[in-house]
Amino acid sequence: MSVSFFDLCQAIQKIRETRGTNAKIKICSDLFSSISSSEKLDLAAQFLGEGAFSAVSGKRALVGSRTAGLAASEFCEIDYDLVYKPCRTATGSNSEAIERLLENVPEAIQKREPVQLSLMSVNRYFHRLQEASSRADKIEILKELWRQMTPVEVKYSLRMLGQGSLRIGFESRSTLSAIASAFGYDREEVRYVHMITGSIGKTAVLAKEGRLGEAEFRLFHPLSFMLATPIESRKVEDLSAYVGEEKFDGMRAQVHFSDSKTLIYSRDLNEISRSFPEVKAFFNRRNLPDVVLDGEICVYSDEKIQPFQLLQKRMGLKQPSKKIREELPVLFIAYDLLYVDDKPFFEKSLIERRERLEELSLRFDLPVTNQFEVSSFDQLDEWFKRALAHGNEGLMLKKKESRYEYGQRGKSWLKVKKPGGTLDTVMMYAHAGSGKRGGLYSDFTLGVSVKHDERYEEEFIPIGKAYGGYTDEELKRLNAEIKKLTVERYGPTLGLLPGLVIELEFDDIQVNRRTKAGYTLRLPRFKRLRWDLSPDDADTLKDVEMLYQQRVEKERRVQGNNPSFYYKSKETEE
Incomplete structure (x- = not known):
């Protein structure tokens, strides 16, 4: 079977919308087993499990969110600050925002003529982006690529370029299970080969060709950490x-x-x-x-x-x-x-x-x-x-x-x-969940108060994203309250009026100049829902700054005995 990049993205989207790990693995396994070409299988497994480039290649495309956002603004003929940035904030995702814009903005619809690009063609575009030295060149390559793609292809190609998770509830362990299922191997045998080769694509090809036993460890490719x-x-x-x-x-x-x-x-x-x-x-x-x-x-x-x-x-x-x-x-x-x-x-x-x-x-x-x-x-x-x-x-x-x-x-x-500490935060955005919580809003952006901070015009700014830490009953109640507080809807994300307070637990506070707050929380998670508090009780950005400084200045014992x-x-x- 000849699998195009569109076919791959359709399968990825289906995996995202499917509940249950085994069902997701079957979709991926069926896709892999249908690909007759080893070259195409290598790329399909790599794109799905690792991103635009193999983890052992040392290559990165270096296409940041601003570059992609500026490309989308030019492609859609919209203002970056007045239109694109609010859309990105509302969705909570750069790639989701660009997907929605390409689906709905007339100027973008007119420019797109999808042609079912091959996996090899998209791979060449990824390498062109990696080799481009200026932001202007990268923007032109992105616009050229998007003219030939559907919005769902644009979304997942951007996530692949980020070399991180595709955020579909399907990580590398599941991809390896799909390889094992597709070609009749024990999952642990496949995992071992992936560990010593460092490449999901190469592992898939070795499994397809019945050569897993030929894999050997070599220095200078990183191993997956325990x-x-x-x-x-x-x-x-x-x-x-x-x-x-x-x-x-x-x-x-x-x-x-x-x-x-x-x-x-x-x-x-x-x-x-x-x-x-x-x-x-x-x-x-x-x-x-x-x-x-x-x-x-x-x-x-x-x-x-x-x-x-x-x-x-x-x-x-x-x-x-x-x-x-x-x-x-x-x-x-x-x-x-x-x-x-x-x-x-x-x-x-x-x-x-x-x-x-x-x-x-x-x-x-x-x-x-x-x-x-x-x-x-x-x-x-x-x-x-x-x-x-x-x-x-x-x-x-x-x-x-x-x-x-x-x-x-x-x-x-x-x-x-x-825990490193807790903060009382206000829920700002609710994002639709996937898997067994696919029908509910279960991922949330939380913020701290800046209403009395002369540096800001807003009342609250984001400090972290978190999910989990609540019971099924609490999640249902949360969703009922979220409906009452919704003021904007964009794709899978709701913008909310201040009303829900979450006590957020975290391991540490880190400086992050790319965020509006200038800080992010390390491993934030729900501690409890504070139904007894109002947004006026939320902690402030100055509280965050004080906690950060206390951690830096904390006295530490010398190693000694x-x-x-x-x-x-x-x-x-x-």
């Missing part, structure tokens, strides 16, 4: 099956080293080596064997792990200045070993991985976490208090006999944390 589950969601009956370590207030990273070459990857599998030249220099000075390490990058000075907010000042800097490196020195602290001695280690138990990691630490002076035995919840509480005193987020409990469960959030790693990690030399890296 994830942790909050301890609250799992009852732990036998603490002795776990070891503990402090959960750092840093940035998760993976280091690949071979023959004096070091590459560093972030949790979203992007290469970030240039942002942290000290880490590269640290590894390049050591005569290590080929190795892949999982760990955390932290700002470390005065024998203290400094706040994440300070690390954030370095994130995204491609070439940090000498002054920045001196003011905010970073250190990579390892806590797991994935590859060494010319062979993968992720299938071995945590105990085996840890023994080999500690040998490397002693021989080559690598910073490695301090692990400790936990025999009771009273002892766990003491370790937790010590972690907080060090300025860390909490604790990790790791099952001793577990293998490295790449890309999974399972029961083998548990995180013990307490019982440190959270071991590092013998404490050398200064240039």
